Amino acid sequence: MNVRGDRIRAERMRRGWRQEDLGRRAGCSRSIVADLENGRNRESAKLPGIAKALGVSLTWLETGKGRKTPLASTEAPYVSADSLEDVAEQMLSKGPDEVWRLVQRLLTTAR
Structure with a gap:
């Protein structure tokens, strides 16, 4: 069971994005997105960018716990x-x- 990958996929699909779209927004390749979604890659270095691109908190993306949406950005x-x-x-x-x-x-x- 790959619940983190399921969360990534669900949020990506909710936005109507392809894996390529998420990869471009997150600064990584489509294959990294696919590997994360399918549980073939546990790499956490790309997760902050993926969480930001999806508009979800990193903690929620990794664990499924806490706030789904991040606190207001200071950017x-x-x-x-x-x-x-x-x-x-x-x-x-x-x-x-x-x-x-x-x-x-x-x-x-x-x-």
């Missing part, structure tokens, strides 16, 4: 970049949901 809600290309790259790395939020914001902002 700044903005990106810093030297060019529009850098901004685009940073936004694309956050995934399609964040890109769509940016597009909606840009479309509703008056010129």
Whole structure:
């Protein structure tokens, strides 16, 4: 039984993401995601990124105990970049949901 892998898979599927999508957001490969989901890999170095990408607490992801959602983040809600290309790259790395939020914001902002 691989309950940690089941939690990863369930959260990924709840978002409609493929393993590739989660891997990109978490900064790891699809094969690492697949191995974690299937219990073939116990590597914990990638779990913080996976938990962050899924929007769940690391403790809950690893153990199934505690708060499922992490406490409020102290990260700044903005990106810093030297060019529009850098901004685009940073936004694309956050995934399609964040890109769509940016597009909606840009479309509703008056010129």
